[in-house]
Amino acid sequence: MxxxxxxxxxxxxxxxxxxxxxxxxxxxxxxxxxLIYFDNAATTFPKPAVTMEAMARCLREAGGSPGRSGHRLSIEAGRVLFNARESLAGLFGISDSLRIILTKNATEALNIAICGLLKPGDHVITSGMEHNSVMRPLRALEPGGVNLTVISCSPAGELDPADVARAIRKDTRAIVLTHASNVTGTIMPVAAVGRIARERGVVFCVDAAQTAGALPIDVQAMQIDLLAFTGHKSLFGPQGTGGLYMRKGLEKEIAPIMRGGTGSHSELEEQPDFMPDCYESGTPNTVGMAGLDAGAGFVANRGxxxxxxxxxxxxxxxxxxxxxxxxxxxxxxxxxxxxxxxxxxxxxxxxxxxxxxxxxxxxxxxxxxxxxxxxxxxxxxxxxxxxxxxxxxxxxxxxxxxxxxxxxxxxxxxxxxxx
The missing domain is CATH 3.90.1150.10 (Aspartate Aminotransferase, domain 1)
Incomplete structure (x- = not known):
């Protein structure tokens, strides 16, 4: 011993x-x-067999570059991405799966939302229970003229929606809020804050890294404008996958934080302005998205x-x-x-x-x-x-x-x- x-x-x-x-x-x-694995808030382990099988199948049968060619492997790779969007849309009450931007994690999704939306002179509200994936982008914008209010929470991590309502000003552009704390697990009053944000004309961005796949989420019912999520936690996808739901019309207000090849409108040197291509530059993680699609399907089947x-x-x-x-x-x-x-x-x-x-x-x-x-x-x-x-x-x-x-x-x- x-x-x-x-x-x-x-x-x-x-x-x-x-x-x-x-x-x-x-x-x-x-x-x-x-082994007893109690670190699922970092990443779930093990992954279901269907996740691993889908990734292996993708490597064998869909090895082309999606949207870059017209041959069968490229078309099959494009189908992988389409299926992943459809599976995710079904879980989150999203009627149009093209409103989902595929990313490498929730951090990238939050950076697209936060850094693309907020401009000098804007005011943004967040809570005292946020992950650095929210706090660091917000703090980085402060020297450039973005004003930040951090709402205090109780010692148990609870947020009072009334405090959020009182913090809204004429120049408030967005509320960024975690759905649940990764430290205490405390579930935030997202639906209540969503109602307040919609009534006051404020963009509502939710960090669902800890809840996507583990709690029911309906972006319409909860009045969520931007939903950032990761694929490798309760959606049972692999690491290196995630996404961002963006309400229709916001693409006119949120600038992409990265530009490059998209496989669409290649004759133009300017970035496409339509969803989701305007935010998805570069070759995507097709194999990872095959795994995420399977993981999301596992969640949907189990309930x-x-x-x-x-x-x-x-x-x-x-x-x-x-x-x-x-x-x-x-x-x-x-x-x-x-x-x-x-x-x-x-x-x-x-x-x-x-x-x-x-x-x-x-x-x-x-x-x-x-x-x-x-x-x-x-x-x-x-x-x-x-x-x-x-x-x-x-x-x-x-x-x-x-x-x-x-x-x-x-x-x-x-x-x-x-x-």
Whole structure:
């Protein structure tokens, strides 16, 4: 049996030696026998077999460049992209799939929306629970004359829509809001804010990185103008996929942030001005989109609601089990019906990185420590700069795995992680 390692060691040294922590044999053993993956808020794992099969089939049968040639492989590659748009449109209540811009991730989608829309003199509103994919583009625009208001949230990460309404000014151009926090899982009142934005004539942009495929989303009912999403989380696509829904007419107001070859109007040296080509320059990730199409189909076949029920049950079991463990603090709402399957915890007197490393090396439990690319959220819940240990559950996790995680936390908290 492998000896336990002391975890009072500096976390930076722990991570420096991390690449040599396991031999290839150990990696294979853990993967096949003991791995418990609770880092689904970063990326879901494993992916369904249909995702991998679709990507392999695309490589074999649709290896051309979509929209660039007229031969059968090019046409088949174009069909892959069309099918992916159609599958995504069906999940999000989008009537015209050409309103979906295919991107490499939610970050690119948010940059298109934020940097393409906002101009000097504009005012924009966001919340204190945002990911850096929202905060960094917004902060980068401030020196150029874009005015930013960050609405404070409760220590559990809740946002009051009335605070958003009060923050709207004559020069307010947009509201940018996460659908759910990647730190606490707190679900934001998107529909309520959408109504406010539409009534006041403000563009409403939603970051659905944590919710697309895991919560019902209808861009019409929620009055969402711009919906940014990633493909590699709850849509079960591969990394390097994502998209942006853009309400009709906004393409006249949002400038592309990248220009180049689109396969359309090649006789022109100016960028096309129609959707989605004006935002999709360069050769697309056709293989990745084949996987995303399959992943979205998997979600549609299983049903977003049934996936939600399973993940909510796992979250409830974890919350119920952890509340009685001495020395452990849970952040957020602690209500599985009002949050995503994301739970951040801290253990009194212990560094989150050390705890996460112990969970990995001793128990084969994968979590994510630290600030989760969301320092604003951690300042809101008062865990900055150390951060938390984040457990994020997914469709392929089980109740038995949750029980094993609770046992591990109880052991580590009780021992205070001594050598």
């Amino acid at each position: 492998r000896a336990e390692k002391p975890l009072r060691e500096n976390p930076e040294r722990l991570f420096a030696r991390r690449s040599n922590a396991f031999s290839s044999h150990e990696v294979n053993r853990i993967m096949s026998e003991a 977003v609601e049934s996936i939600r029920v399973h993940e909510e049950r796992l979250t409830g079991l974890f919350l119920a089990g952890i509340e009685n463990i001495e020395g452990v603090r849970v952040y957020g709402l602690k209500d599985p019906s009002r949050q995503m399957p994301v739970v951040s915890i801290g253990i009194r007197g212990l560094d989150p990185a050390a705890v996460s490393m112990a969970l990995d090396e001793r128990f084969g439990i994968m979590t994510r420590p630290g600030l989760h690319c969301a320092p604003a959220a951690h300042k809101t819940i008062e865990t900055y700069p150390a951060g938390t240990i984040r457990f994020s559950f997914g469709f392929f996790n089980t109740e038995e795995q949750v029980g094993r995680a609770l046992e591990a936390i109880r052991e580590l908290a009780g021992k205070r992680i001594r050598p």
